[in-house]
Amino acid sequence: MNALQSTLAKRFDRAAHTYDGAADVQKSSAELLARALVQRADRAPASILDLGSGTGYLVELLLQRFPDSQYTLNDISPKMLAVARNKLGQRANVAYQLGNFEQDAFKPHEWIVSNFSLQWAQNLNRTLRSLYGQADTLAFSCLLDGTFSEWETLLQSRGIPSTLLDYPTAEALVATLQSLPGALWVESKNFSITFPHARAFTSYLKSLGATLGARPLSQKHMRILFAHNEPVQMTYKVFFAILKRP
Numbered sequence: 664m665n666a667l668q669s670t671l672a673k674r675f676d677r678a679a680h681t682y683d684g685a686a687d688v689q690k691s692s693a694e695l696l697a698r699a700l701v702q703r704a705d706r707a708p709a710s711i712l713d714l715g716s717g718t719g720y721l722v723e724l725l726l727q728r729f730p731d732s733q734y735t736l737n738d739i740s741p742k743m744l745a746v747a748r749n750k751l752g753q754r755a756n757v758a759y760q761l762g763n764f765e766q767d768a769f770k771p772h773e774w775i776v777s778n779f780s781l782q783w784a785q786n787l788n789r790t791l792r793s794l795y796g797q798a799d800t801l802a803f804s805c806l807l808d809g810t811f812s813e814w815e816t817l818l819q820s821r822g823i824p825s826t827l828l829d830y831p832t833a834e835a836l837v838a839t840l841q842s843l844p845g846a847l848w849v850e851s852k853n854f855s856i857t858f859p860h861a862r863a864f865t866s867y868l869k870s871l872g873a874t875l876g877a878r879p880l881s882q883k884h885m886r887i888l889f890a891h892n893e894p895v896q897m898t899y900k901v902f903f904a905i906l907k908r909p
C-alpha cells in the first residue's frame with residue numbers, strides 16, 4: 664500500500680461509525696445499481712465480489728434477491744469491514760477480504776460489483792480492464808467529472824485556488840467499457856443536497872471519510888469560506904454501468 668492509499672484507509676477508518684448516518688446518496692446509488700442488476704439477471708450468480716464495500720449497502724440489497732450466492736466484501740479500511748460484518752451478522756455464505764482492490768488478488772467470482780468506490784482507483788482504466796478479466800459481469804457506480812462543481816465556483820468567487828479531485832468523464836468511461844466484449848448498460852444521474860452553509864458541507868464530507876482534494880484547505884482559506892453563511896447546494900454526478908458477457 665502506498666502513502667496515499669494508507670491515508671485513504673485511515674480516513675475511511677475514522678468515518679466508519681458516522682458513514683451510515685450521512686450516506687443517503689451512496690445508499691440511493693446502491694439501490695439503483697442493485698435494481699439494474701436484478702432486472703438484467705437471468706439467474707442467481709454463484710458468487711459476488713463487492714469492491715470497496717464500505718458498510719455493506721450493496722451486499723445487503725443483493726442478499727435480499729440472491730440469498731444463496733457466495734459473497735466476498737472487500738475494503739481497504741478494516742473498520743468499514745467491521746461495521747459491515749456487524750450489520751450482516753454471521754452467515755456461512757459471506758466472507759470478508761481486507762485489502763486494496765487495485766493490488767490484491769481475489770478468488771474468481773461470477774460477478775464483480777462496486778458502489779461509489781472505484782473513483783478512488785489510481786488507474787481506473789487499468790482497474791476496469793483487469794476486473795472484467797476476472798468476472799462474467801462487472802457492475803459499478805462511480806463519481807464523474809463535475810461532482811461538487813459548485814464548490815469550485817464558491818472557491819473561485821472568494822479568490823481561493825481550486826482543490827477538487829480529478830474524476831473521470833462519462834465519455835472516457837464509456838470508451839473504455841465499449842472496448843471490452845459484452846453487453847453494456849450505462850446511466851448517469853445527478854444527486855443534489857442543500858447544506859445550510861459551507862461548514863456543514865465540509866462536516867458532512869468528514870463523516871463520510873471523503874475529501875475534496877489532495878491537499879486540505881489552509882486555515883486562512885477555511886476562515887474565508889466559513890464566513891459564507893448562506894445555504895450551498897452540492898451535486899454528485901454519478902455514473903452507473905453493467906458490462907456482461909453474452
Ligand SMILES: C[S@@+](CC[C@H](N)C(=O)[O-])C[C@H]1O[C@@H](n2cnc3c(N)ncnc32)[C@H](O)[C@@H]1O
Binds near residue numbers: 764778779783
Ligand atoms: C464512498 S465509500 C463507498 C462504500 C460502499 N460501497 C457504499 O456503497 O456505501 C468508498 C469505500 O471504498 C473503500 N476504498 C477506497 N479505495 C479502496 C481500495 N483501493 N481498495 C479497497 N477499498 C477501497 C473505502 O475504504 C470506502 O469504504
